[in-house]
Amino acid sequence: MPVTFNHTIVPAKERETSARFYRDLLELPEAPSWGPFTNVQLDEGVLLQFAELPGVDEIQMHHYAFLVDDDLFDRAYAHLRASGIEHWADPQMTRPGETNTEHGGRGVYFKDPAGHAIELITKPYL
Template structure:
């Protein structure tokens, strides 16, 4: 069996708030609470299990989501409607912009726990795939 990422635990100040936030932006469903986790499943079978921990223990992590152009438009509209700050870069130095890396579009924003979230329409290695590399 090939190796696949199945799930990851995402630390949050409030697991329900963070799960609902991400699900709303990405147009996904919040799953049923399971023990200390509130899950959000992606279409490729990976689940993000949000777990509440003390705020001072949260270390910023980065989560990137590959979406279609239509899904990007919808998610970006929800980001703007929510009045969220967004950036073209992971260092948050280009506010109010999106990027166009690898012939696609991308944007960064923070979730309620301070994690860096990213949506992209082309994988970073797409230029290599087009060349057959």
């Protein structure tokens, strides 16, 4: 069997809020959820499972990058701007309010409601 990515648990302050943020931004439908998870389903059945972690007051930042097509990038970027979400062209956050055109595509960095560093790109790095 080939190796494929199936799911990851994404720590959240409020799992419903985080899941809705990703669904709205990436234009994804609601997915079945269970137990302590609010799920967001990506292509190929990959699940982002948002969970509030018991006994954890401060969430450690993780980085999640999403490869999207140019049309979705345009809509997602418009959504970020319309929502007043701070964003940068670089992971060091030195170019606020911009996107980048590195690696032959476009990219943007921002934070989700839990403080995770999110990246949208239109071309893979490799």
